[in-house]
Amino acid sequence: MKLQRYWIGLLPLIMSCLFAPVLATEPQAEQADANFPLRFVYKNIPIIDHLTLYKQLESTIVIDVRSKHEYDTLHIKGALNISISNLGFITRIKKLRVQDSRQIVFYCNGITCEKSYKASDKAIKNGITNVATMDLGIFGWIEAFPDAAVILGEDTVPEDRLITKEKYQLHLLSPDEFVAKIDKSVMVIDIREHYHRDPVILEGVTRVASSDKVLGLLRKAKNNQQTILFYDAVGKQTPWLQYLIEKIGVENYYFMDGGVKAYVEAGLPID
Known part of the structure; x- marks a missing residue:
């Protein structure tokens, strides 16, 4: 009877040891997928790491x-x-x-x-x-x-x-901060492609220049020592653009964090 009680007492410990590996791996698998949120949307797309x-x-x-x-x-x-x-x-x-x-x-x-x-x-x-x-x-x-x-x-x-995340973030402005920085001395550039230019914002002060037209404006801003403010649709185009900006040597530049999507969500005026 004592022996039986002994084994019954050990049962929770034995069970926890048996199932610990399973319980430990499940959250890790979930976390791996959570790092790639669009995999949940495109579940049938083959992935190569x-x-x-x-x-x-x-x-x-x-x-x-x-x-x-x-x-x-x-x-x-x-x-x-x-x-x-x-x-x-x-x-x-x-x-x-x-x-x-x-x-x-x-x-x-x-x-x-x-x-x-x-x-x-x-x-x-x-x-x-x-x-x-x-x-x-x-x-x-x-x-x-x-x-x-x-x-x-x-x-x-x-x-x-290599441009680190920290360096990129140094050049991010919230939509409110972005608008507050606009004056006659800065150049504001909308780098969205033509099929993404809806809605239109900051129409009176913005130059429209899709990715293939930016280079000339960068050089002009450098020569004039102007600050440049860039925005895109959702903030996805600006990271690669920073490499080009740094290559040209423009020192004063900022991106709208989250792009036009964040601007609209902030309740700022739409033209």
């Missing part, structure tokens, strides 16, 4: 689906640029597949950028096989593998050229 892609980079067709100017500023070494905004996107991917049977991997800016997921989704729906998304994006990639990235034509990204 950045470590695997790095190992098989030379045997993979890597496609940057962002704009040409974003690609020219920063991209994965060896990647092709086929913008998902291009009407001939699927036609070009199909031609590529006919010529090459290797896996096609799409990527865009980062973990909250939908373009790479949408690219895989479009490809699959159009009968293109062996595709996947690398959803860490270019900014996570250059931090992990600067030796396999190209920045403004340089084949590797020197460590001192």
